[in-house]
Amino acid sequence: xxxxxxxxxxxxxxxxxxxxxxxxxxxxxxxxxxxxxxxxxxxxxxxxxxxxxxxxxxxxxxxxxxxxxxxxxxxxxxxxxxxxxxxxxxxxxxxxxxxxxxxxxxxxxxxxxxxxxxxxxxxxxxxxxxxxxxxxxxxxxxxxxxxxxxxxxxxxxxx
Numbered sequence: 001x002x003x004x005x006x007x008x009x010x011x012x013x014x015x016x017x018x019x020x021x022x023x024x025x026x027x028x029x030x031x032x033x034x035x036x037x038x039x040x041x042x043x044x045x046x047x048x049x050x051x052x053x054x055x056x057x058x059x060x061x062x063x064x065x066x067x068x069x070x071x072x073x074x075x076x077x078x079x080x081x082x083x084x085x086x087x088x089x090x091x092x093x094x095x096x097x098x099x100x101x102x103x104x105x106x107x108x109x110x111x112x113x114x115x116x117x118x119x120x121x122x123x124x125x126x127x128x129x130x131x132x133x134x135x136x137x138x139x140x141x142x143x144x145x146x147x148x149x150x151x152x153x154x155x156x157x158x159x
Contacts, residue, residue, distance in 0.1 A: 001095040001102065003031075005140060006041045006065045008058045008108035009133050016134040023141035030148035035095060038144055041065050051110040059113025062105050070101040072120045074112050075136060079123030087124075088147035104144070106136055 005024075011017045020040075027038045043065075046057040066072050071094060082090070094102060105116060117123065126139055149156035 001036055001091075001099055003027075003036060003038045003091070003144060004041055004065065004101065004103045005038070005106070005137070005144070006043070006062055006103050007106040007133070007137060008043050008062065009045050010042045011134060011137060016138060020134075020138050020141050023138065023145045027141065027145040027148050030145065030152055030154060034148060034151050036091070036148060036151075045108050052113075054108060055110050055113035056115070057113075058108045058110075059115040062107070062112075062116055063119060066103045066105075066119070067101055070103050071099055071122075072103050072105060072116070073122045073124055074105045074116050074120040075107070075126070075140065076112055076117060076120075076123040077125050077128060077130065078117075079125040081125050081127060084143060084146050085150060087143055088150035090122075091144075091147050092151050104140060106133070106140065109133070 011020060024038050024040065031038060043058065043061045046054040048054045048057055091102070105112070105120070107113075107116065126136065131139070146156065
């Protein structure tokens with residue numbers, strides 16, 4: 001199953017990018033034996049003046065990255081919170097049920113447009129706080145890696 005992290009904005013070279021890349025590489029290595037692969041798709045930020053226009057443009061661009069039949073999980077402060085075990089279990093059930101692709105969407109600075117939230121199969125929050133874009137990517141990449149270790153029985157995840 002292909003896991004795509006689709007994010008509005010570009011992560012520049014530096015320590016944040018290196019940490020993100022390290023987790024994605026680890027997730028790919030661990031996930032290979034599980035039938036999981038991970039990739040990043042970055043989109044430019046909208047230059048629209050109004051927040052609602054930016055969100056709508058970014059939502060349209062994100063939705064273009066979601067193939068027909070793919071599951072869409074959008075990171076959104078209004079979403080549900082999950083434990084790492086629950087997230088891994090969800091990914092495993094999707095894979096075992098024959099799902100071919102999951103897109104994990106990170107919105108722009110203003111959040112997701114209504115089109116993404118309404119299309120999303122799930123909304124996920126990393127708590128009620130607002131997080132910087134760079135940290136959300138790292139947190140999500142780490143949780144994808146952690147999910148692969150949980151599914152493979154690797155000792156990285158200890159409860």
